[in-house]
Amino acid sequence: xxxxxxxxxxxxxxxxxxxxxxxxxxxxxxxxxxxxxxxxxxxxxxxxxxxxxxxxxxxxxxxxxxxxxxxxxxxxxxxxxxxxxxxxxxxxxxxxxxxxxxxxxxxxxxxxxxxxxxxxxxxxxxxxxxxxxxxxxxxxxxxxxxxxxxxxxxxxxxxxxxxxxxxxxxxxxxxxxxxxxxxxxxxxxxxxxxxxxxxxxxxxxxxxxxxxxxxxxxxxxxxxxxxxxxxxxxxxxxxxxxxxxxxxxxxxxxxxxxxxxxxxxxxxxxxxxxxxx
Numbered sequence: 001x002x003x004x005x006x007x008x009x010x011x012x013x014x015x016x017x018x019x020x021x022x023x024x025x026x027x028x029x030x031x032x033x034x035x036x037x038x039x040x041x042x043x044x045x046x047x048x049x050x051x052x053x054x055x056x057x058x059x060x061x062x063x064x065x066x067x068x069x070x071x072x073x074x075x076x077x078x079x080x081x082x083x084x085x086x087x088x089x090x091x092x093x094x095x096x097x098x099x100x101x102x103x104x105x106x107x108x109x110x111x112x113x114x115x116x117x118x119x120x121x122x123x124x125x126x127x128x129x130x131x132x133x134x135x136x137x138x139x140x141x142x143x144x145x146x147x148x149x150x151x152x153x154x155x156x157x158x159x160x161x162x163x164x165x166x167x168x169x170x171x172x173x174x175x176x177x178x179x180x181x182x183x184x185x186x187x188x189x190x191x192x193x194x195x196x197x198x199x200x201x202x203x204x205x206x207x208x209x210x211x212x213x214x215x216x217x218x219x220x221x222x223x224x225x226x227x228x229x230x231x232x233x234x235x236x237x238x239x240x241x242x243x244x245x246x247x248x249x250x251x252x253x254x255x256x257x258x259x260x261x262x263x264x265x266x267x268x269x270x271x272x273x274x275x276x277x
Contacts, residue, residue: 001130004029010068011036014058019126023118024081025111030123031058032131033067033074039132042161042275044268045119046076047152049143050177051097054078057142060257066265070272075127077119079145081112093177094184100172101148102196104185113185119148120156138162138271142260143224147172150198150214157210162274164215164267166260167222171199171233199230202245203237213244215270217263219253 005016012035021028031054035041044067046057057063057076067074080099087108089095095109104113128135138161141149146168153163172178173193182193194200201207207214218231225231231247238245253259 001126009033010065012064012068014064016054016058021081021118021122023114023122026081026083026086028078028081028118030054030075030077032076032127033064034131035068035071035073037071040134041071041073041132042134042272043073043075043127043131043137044271044275045123045137045139045149046074047101047119047139047141047145047148048076048079049141049145050079051092052079052145053097056257057260060261061264062261063264063268066268070268072268072272072275073127073131073133075123077123080115086112089184094181098144098181100144100178100181100185100196101152102182102185105192106185106187109185115148116152116155120152120159124159134275136161136275138164138275140164140166140267140271141168142166143229143255144169144177146216147178147198151196151201153211154198154201154206155195157207161277162271163211164217164270166217166263166267167219167224167229167255168198168216168231168234169228170230171197173197173200174233175228175230177228199233199237202234202243203240205241205243207243208241211244212274213246214238215267216245216247217250217259217267218247219250219255219259221252222255222259224255
């Protein structure tokens with residue numbers, strides 16, 4: 001990996017990096033915060049939402065004070081492959097910046113849009129090889145990235161100690177964002193869609209006995225709450241499966257990074273407790 005920028009923050013080091021990805025066939029960018037000291041440290045992977053790059057969380061979330069205090073590395077990758085020759089769409093909710101953390105099976109997306117394999121394979125391997133990690137990790141994210149964090153943890157529970165989300169797309173098979181993206185990336189077969197739906201995965205028991213609790217924060221003034229996010233589907237699924245899930249409806253908060261910055265310390269602490277157990 002090539003370091004493109006370095007900053008000292010809360011006594012630790014924040015690096016912006018890029019590398020050529022064998023998984024996506026493109027150059028990929030990310031940021032990595034490492035606390036002060038020799039380590040090794042556990043890792044917390046952040047997945048961002050629609051239209052975001054690795055920079056949104058890095059500059060807006062204010063997570064590094066808590067990460068430094070708890071001794072946790074935070075990794076924030078880009079949300080999709082990008083560049084010349086990579087398929088795209090004029091809409092903000094499909095194509096570059098909107099990878100949905102799945103491996104596309106349909107043209108023209110399949111050659112590069114392999115974000116599930118990238119995050120759960122190549123990215124983890126690179127971080128463990130290049131940084132002083134304990135080779136243990138957790139995952140969290142926002143909106144599309146909240147969907148990504150939940151589904152990747154539920155589909156690959158052996159990789160993660162814990163999972164949380166801010167305003168996640170709870171059930172992409174039952175909202176316009178998800179239906180559009182899954183049709184494009186995965187085709188018309190809804191049975192394939194269900195494999196990437198957090199509410200349906202929880203309902204099927206995918207997390208039971210693996211994650212003691214799943215933390216979800218959701219603002220009740222979020223403009224996407226009713227049509228796109230539907231957190232009540234997560235609660236219903238958890239109750240049906242007997243899965244621990246804490247949904248905190250936060251009064252007055254919207255979908256922005258102001259919301260995440262207000263509660264990110266809680267999420268870092270939630271994961272640090274489980275990563276160090």
